[in-house]
Amino acid sequence: MEKAKNIYTDEKLLKSLLADKDVTIEEDALEHEMVINMGPQHPATHGVLRLVLRLDGETVVKVVPELGYLHRGYEKMAENMSYYEYIPHTDRLDYTATMCNNVAYVLAVEKLAGIEAPKRAQYIRMIIAELSRIAAHMVAIGTYAMDVGAVTMVMWTFKEREKIQNVFDRIAGARFTTSYTRIGGVASDMDDEAIAMTKKFLDELEPALVDMDKLLLGNRIFIDRLEGVGVLKKEDAINYGVTGPNLRATGVEYDVRRAKPYLFYNEIDFKIPTYTEGDALSRYFIRGDEVKESAKILRQCLEKMPGGEVMANDPKRVLPHKDEIYTKMEELIYDFMIVNFGINPPVGDVYFSAENPKGELGFYIVSNGSGQPWKLKIHSPSFCNLQVLPLICKGQMVSDVIAIIGSLDPVMGEADK
Amino acid sequence: MDFKNLLIEKTKNIFGNSLEEVTDFRNDLCFVFDSEKIFELAKFLKEDPELSFEMCKDVTAIDWATRKNRFTVVYQLYSFKNNFNLRVKANLKNDPPAIESVTSLWKSADWYERETFDMYGINFKNHPDLRRMYMPEGFEYYPLRKEFPVMGIPGSLPLPEKND
Structure with missing residues (x-):
């Protein structure tokens, strides 16, 4: 007890700890409802999600998700740095799809400041966003299958993802924390080798997807564990x-790329896969279908990609190229001004959202005309998707909770911000 | 008449002066509305068959620090039927800041309002479960208020003391 006094300085906490130090459970726990704690350190919760479950035997009566174990205060940090400085922080939101976050953030700032990137830059952004989407879905499918017992799958999907990381290494110089986009364009051009690598990856992806489907859908245990589990209705969703x-997966055909086209998605022909069941199995199928659609988009982008610049010519607001900074006076001055004082977008507020692998990632930025955002709010899809967990876990078995979390595919880096 | 004008006209006809301002910056339509009547507006926007803003995408707040009405609550709404994003803002006049909760209309607002309460200390009246979302229970500050330092406040979280 003396030890406890030394460790816990908070009097309230200490008092409540001491109050139930002698409590023992005398009855048989299985005859009554019991409360168990799942996470935050649990391999199947995809990070640090904590669920407090109330169980009746093995049936879930109620779930209370507790978030905040990975809260780093990115919204607060955004208010104290310039618009350019914030780009690397967007990598750390949904860390399985870093490029998608980069693209969504710079598009939001460009909407606020009224900058338009050149066409080639926009096509490169589409390519990296779709590659990133495939990578994120590969992680999602792999870990999801592993959670419900099909451990081989994760090796197969990570093999494909590895090739995408190599493409990113070639384009951005980093495999994981890419920070590749810039306000008004992208950091560097996509060269021929990167394009060849992407094409080779796509050629190898299609047979690999067929193999993956064979591996999982020929497995009755996988189907039986997921079919009809965690059903989410359209209205509830x-x-x-x-x-x-x-x-x-519940039957609503809503995709931001179609509803509010950004970049050049309106010039691309692609389908929006939908299912009507809304169960865990349909959420698996839909990710597989989206990978196929992304591959289709990628092929069209590579074919249609025009030549030209990758950074907009807007000296006061868009960073000049490094070569020019080192050799020319004007560019050096602009670089100094942008880095030290920011790009000063007009007073106002905008909301921009893009379709990320997990859902709709939105940025709400309020500008007061200075170089730093007055407020930046991240509408993170994982956060919104997790909210439905108590509803769809109710009445399911405790082992199904694992399958449901995997099927919702949250990333805590994004949910906790 | 396109949807934007229809929306403005309809809201003006029903609520009159409660609709304080309509802005349209970068093609984002935004209503500034009386914070006392926000629930009535939300109910109207959701349940009107022509408008049907079925999804509440976000609830957040802005801390203006030096203005007289310091806090503004911001709602992002979406209508699937019309494929339209609407932003509604309400300037809070009361101190301590409080506003009616819209959780009974949109379930999604539950966690958004908890997050806003956690970060700004805005009290959402009639919210079913208003607790902190990210910060630990018993934390005494509201981190996204402008007076809260980025580095944090030393001693605001209980830490284990060193053993002798």
């Missing part, structure tokens, strides 16, 4: 603000 694949 809308009411709870679910977006992305989880919404489309």
